[in-house]
Amino acid sequence: MSAIEGKYEVEDRGYETPCWIWQRAKTTAGYGETWNGRVVYAHRLSYELHVGPIPPGHDVHHRCEQRACLRPDHLQPKPHREHAAVKLTAEDAREIRRLVAEGHTHRPLAARFGVSARLVGMIARRERWATA
Numbered sequence: 001m002s003a004i005e006g007k008y009e010v011e012d013r014g015y016e017t018p019c020w021i022w023q024r025a026k027t028t029a030g031y032g033e034t035w036n037g038r039v040v041y042a043h044r045l046s047y048e049l050h051v052g053p054i055p056p057g058h059d060v061h062h063r064c065e066q067r068a069c070l071r072p073d074h075l076q077p078k079p080h081r082e083h084a085a086v087k088l089t090a091e092d093a094r095e096i097r098r099l100v101a102e103g104h105t106h107r108p109l110a111a112r113f114g115v116s117a118r119l120v121g122m123i124a125r126r127e128r129w130a131t132a
Contacts, residue, residue, distance in 0.1 A: 002049055003034055003035070003036050003045055003049075004034065004042055004045060004046050004049065004070055007023055007024050007034070007042075008021055008022050008023055008032075008042075008070050009021050013064060013066050015063070015064035015066070015074065017071070017073070017074075018071075019064050019066045019068075019069040019071055019074060020046075020069060020074075021066065021068045021069060021070075022034075022042045022043075022068040022069075022070055024042075026068060027041075027111075029067065029111055029112075030067040030068055030114075031043065031067045031068065031114075032067075032068050032070065041060075042068075042070055043060055043062065043067075043068075043069065043075055046070035046071075046072060046075065047072060047075045047077070050072035051072050054077055057080060058077040058078060058079055058080065059077070059079075059080055060075050060076070060077055060078075061075070061076045061077070062074060062075060063075070063076055067114070087113070087114055087115055088113060088115065088123075088129065090129065092113055093129035096109055096113065096120055096123045096124065097124055097126075100120070100124040101124075106118075106120040106121050106124075
């Protein structure tokens, strides 16, 4: 039995095909997490088990936009920079800048928006989403 087998439910979430929704522990951002010798994101483990290694410098994007989905054909590797852009809208970038200006710290904002604290800092400094 694999580390994900029997730990998800098949659910129609409006994508082309039903999602495999993780039913166990989740991060505050809604990503499934499991143990595979260490704590790992369940969707990354599913991709590696069913498709193969994640290319270096890549994240695993949910084409279905369901963070708890494990279905391999809903998952797609994307370069970090490109993947971060998919997660955020221009409105999100403006909101991040506003909240940072009000004194909110990067880590809680990163968890709230599902990105890294580093990216929050880059947005605040206009190194990313400069025109937003």
